[in-house]
Amino acid sequence: MKLNLILFVILIICALTTINFKHLTRNNFAELDEQSKRTLDLKDQQTMLRIEESSASRIEIIEKTAKHKLNMHIPNTKEKKVIFR
Amino acid sequence: MIKNKSRKEYFELSRTRRRIVLILMLGMFLVLFAQAIKLSAFEKDKLQKESRQRQHRELDLLPYRGKILDRNGSLLAESTPVYSIMADAALVNFKDVDPINQEKLYKKKKQLANLLKLSTRDLDKKLKNRKKRDVSLRKNIAPDTKIKILELKILGISSNKVYKRFYPENGPVAHVVGFTGSNGIGQEGIEMLMNKSLAGKKGKIMKIIDGKRKPRVVGEFQSIKLPKDGVDIKLTIDLRLQNEAYNALQKAVEKHEAISGSAVLLDAKTGEVLAMTNYPSFNPNGYNKVGEFIKNRAVTDVFEPGSTMKPISLAAALERKIVTINTLIDTGNGAYKYQGKYIRDTHPHGVIPVKDVIKVSSNIGSAKISEKISSMNLAAMYKKFGYGVKTGINFPGEVSGVVRKYTKWKPIDHSRASYGYGMNSTLIQSAQAYTVFANKGKLKPIRLIKGIDSKIGKTVLSPKTAKHMLLMLESVTDSDGGTAPKAKVYGYRVAGKTGTTRKYIDGEYVKDKYIGTFVGLGPVSNPRFVMAIMIDEPLVKKGYSGGTLAGPVFSRVMSKAFEWYSIDADGLELENIQNKKETSANKTKL
Numbered sequence: 001m002k003l004n005l006i007l008f009v010i011l012i013i014c015a016l017t018t019i020n021f022k023h024l025t026r027n028n029f030a031e032l033d034e035q036s037k038r039t040l041d042l043k044d045q046q047t048m049l050r051i052e053e054s055s056a057s058r059i060e061i062i063e064k065t066a067k068h069k070l071n072m073h074i075p076n077t078k079e080k081k082v083i084f085r
Numbered sequence: 086m087i088k089n090k091s092r093k094e095y096f097e098l099s100r101t102r103r104r105i106v107l108i109l110m111l112g113m114f115l116v117l118f119a120q121a122i123k124l125s126a127f128e129k130d131k132l133q134k135e136s137r138q139r140q141h142r143e144l145d146l147l148p149y150r151g152k153i154l155d156r157n158g159s160l161l162a163e164s165t166p167v168y169s170i171m172a173d174a175a176l177v178n179f180k181d182v183d184p185i186n187q188e189k190l191y192k193k194k195k196q197l198a199n200l201l202k203l204s205t206r207d208l209d210k211k212l213k214n215r216k217k218r219d220v221s222l223r224k225n226i227a228p229d230t231k232i233k234i235l236e237l238k239i240l241g242i243s244s245n246k247v248y249k250r251f252y253p254e255n256g257p258v259a260h261v262v263g264f265t266g267s268n269g270i271g272q273e274g275i276e277m278l279m280n281k282s283l284a285g286k287k288g289k290i291m292k293i294i295d296g297k298r299k300p301r302v303v304g305e306f307q308s309i310k311l312p313k314d315g316v317d318i319k320l321t322i323d324l325r326l327q328n329e330a331y332n333a334l335q336k337a338v339e340k341h342e343a344i345s346g347s348a349v350l351l352d353a354k355t356g357e358v359l360a361m362t363n364y365p366s367f368n369p370n371g372y373n374k375v376g377e378f379i380k381n382r383a384v385t386d387v388f389e390p391g392s393t394m395k396p397i398s399l400a401a402a403l404e405r406k407i408v409t410i411n412t413l414i415d416t417g418n419g420a421y422k423y424q425g426k427y428i429r430d431t432h433p434h435g436v437i438p439v440k441d442v443i444k445v446s447s448n449i450g451s452a453k454i455s456e457k458i459s460s461m462n463l464a465a466m467y468k469k470f471g472y473g474v475k476t477g478i479n480f481p482g483e484v485s486g487v488v489r490k491y492t493k494w495k496p497i498d499h500s501r502a503s504y505g506y507g508m509n510s511t512l513i514q515s516a517q518a519y520t521v522f523a524n525k526g527k528l529k530p531i532r533l534i535k536g537i538d539s540k541i542g543k544t545v546l547s548p549k550t551a552k553h554m555l556l557m558l559e560s561v562t563d564s565d566g567g568t569a570p571k572a573k574v575y576g577y578r579v580a581g582k583t584g585t586t587r588k589y590i591d592g593e594y595v596k597d598k599y600i601g602t603f604v605g606l607g608p609v610s611n612p613r614f615v616m617a618i619m620i621d622e623p624l625v626k627k628g629y630s631g632g633t634l635a636g637p638v639f640s641r642v643m644s645k646a647f648e649w650y651s652i653d654a655d656g657l658e659l660e661n662i663q664n665k666k667e668t669s670a671n672k673t674k675l
Contacts, residue, residue: 054253
């Protein structure tokens with residue numbers, strides 16, 4: 001009788017633990033799903049930023065900025081100094 | 086009745102009844118038990134499948150297609166999210182009995198139509214059939230437009246995310262990068278060649294459909310398989326040089342009113358393709374990617390290489406010590422009758438040393454030298470230089486070109502082959518062949534993708550012959566009688582060979598239709614780059630020789646390559662000395 005009671009209590013504990021873990025699993029899974037979505041969104045954002053960066057760093061734009069904003073120019077033959085090694 | 090029966094009798098009667106009831110009940114349980122066994126043991130799979138179909142939905146988790154980058158990490162192809170706007174025609178309603186609500190709904194409808202770039206009439210037409218639950222209102226909408234549409238909060242309007250390939254560099258790299266079809270599978274270029282690596286692997290997720298027919302997450306980790314993103318591919322292409330080559334080609338093609346042009350720039354030391362472009366090109370972001378200019382003509386189209394073959398024929402003679410660079414060749418008055426047919430030069434050159442055969446591009450000189458080499462040796466040398474065999478770049482659609490079997494050559498075929506007629510090759514083969522002159526006699530295997538181990542180059546010529554050839558090729562860019570003075574680069578010594586061939590169409594050479602080529606390398610003191618350029622069918626009156634057409638393209642691209650790769654100038658010393666001489670001469674005069 002005593003053993004039966006102990007086994008019954010163990011059974012109840014196991015059942016409750018199972019339910020609890022199932023609940024935790026479900027929560028974690030939902031979290032995983034949420035994070036996967038977030039990862040994808042961040043990847044999308046990263047893509048858009050990369051495209052923006054690639055269009056802003058085109059050589060024509062860099063040269064235009066150097067020419068007009070920084071007043072830079074390619075040295076002509078008179079401005080070039082030749083160093084013989 | 087009951088009262089009349091004794092208790093015993095009554096009990097006997099009820100026992101029979103009880104037995105009948107018990108048997109019936111047992112029978113019923115037996116049937117139920119049998120049914121339970123049947124369902125759980127024999128129809129288990131079928132029923133479970135049916136249940137899954139009703140309650141579960143397996144959704145694909147799409148992987149991110151890998152990017153394509155140039156050697157410096159600049160973006161050439163990327164997958165971007167775009168959205169399709171969908172409507173459930175049964176739920177979308179823009180009518181209300183209340184005039185205030187009606188006005189609000191009409192306003193929303195107009196806003197939606199504007200965002201979808203549709204008229205309200207077209208929108209009504211699309212939503213006319215109320216039975217349609219999945220009407221596509223517009224595809225490929227940018228994320229910000231999608232947000233604006235969903236912010237209208239119209240019942241029955243939803244969005245689907247899909248990924249579309251985006252090519253930020255457009256035309257100049259279109260032939261190399263290629264494009265994907267509407268199914269996301271590579272159709273051309275690197276997209277096709279590396280499709281498997283770029284595509285990645287699909288994942289899966291199992292979801293339960295709830296009462297509102299919306300998919301909900303199943304709380305089991307076994308129900309999810311994460312996707313594996315595609316691998317990024319880094320090319321050997323240098324976007325700066327690619328754009329420069331494209332712009333220079335465009336200018337040359339437009340100036341000479343030619344049909345098209347192609348260019349290939351190689352790193353002579355590593356065999357890496359730094360630029361490979363064609364003009365006209367196409368827009369890989371467009372929908373109608375069809376037409377004759379889709380092919381990467383530098384690897385798919387063959388043409389007779391013409392005079393660019395002369396250095397190879399001459400190298401064969403030098404290597405076998407049949408001639409030396411100073412052996413005199415009589416090219417006569419510009420016409421030489423051989424086997425009943427005339428071989429002609431553009432100008433008469435008389436008696437010239439072998440080294441000048443290349444400088445003035447004499448067909449007669451080349452033919453006379455080749456007469457001293459056997460067909461077998463000449464054909465073998467062409468093969469060693471990579472003519473008639475694929476380059477190993479593995480580009481989709483690459484052809485090997487044709488060098489006919491030497492046993493089928495007639496004597497005139499032998500002569501014509503020496504100056505590049507009666508055979509054909511691709512532009513990339515010509516570029517690869519000239520790596521021999523840049524690498525002390527070694528042919529470099531070429532590659533387009535970074536990270537792939539390059540094969541070891543094979544020795545084709547002795548370093549001595551290669552050096553002689555390089556100096557001969559340098560004389561081609563001489564202002565004093567060379568055929569390509571326009572290919573010169575300020576401050577650098579460059580070498581190369583022009584080619585001007587008549588087009589061979591339907592079995593005959595067509596008058597006034599030419600292909601102008603130039604294959605060059607530099608700087609001569611330590612060659613770093615090899616470049617081949619081809620301009621197809623220029624307007625004859627605007628100049629058609631290889632030096633005139635392709636020389637300026639070579640000069641422009643090479644000067645940028647030298648500048649961007651910080652190559653030491655090897656031509657300044659000579660120019661400085663010349664300048665000093667000129668200055669002192671002027672002073673003496675004064």
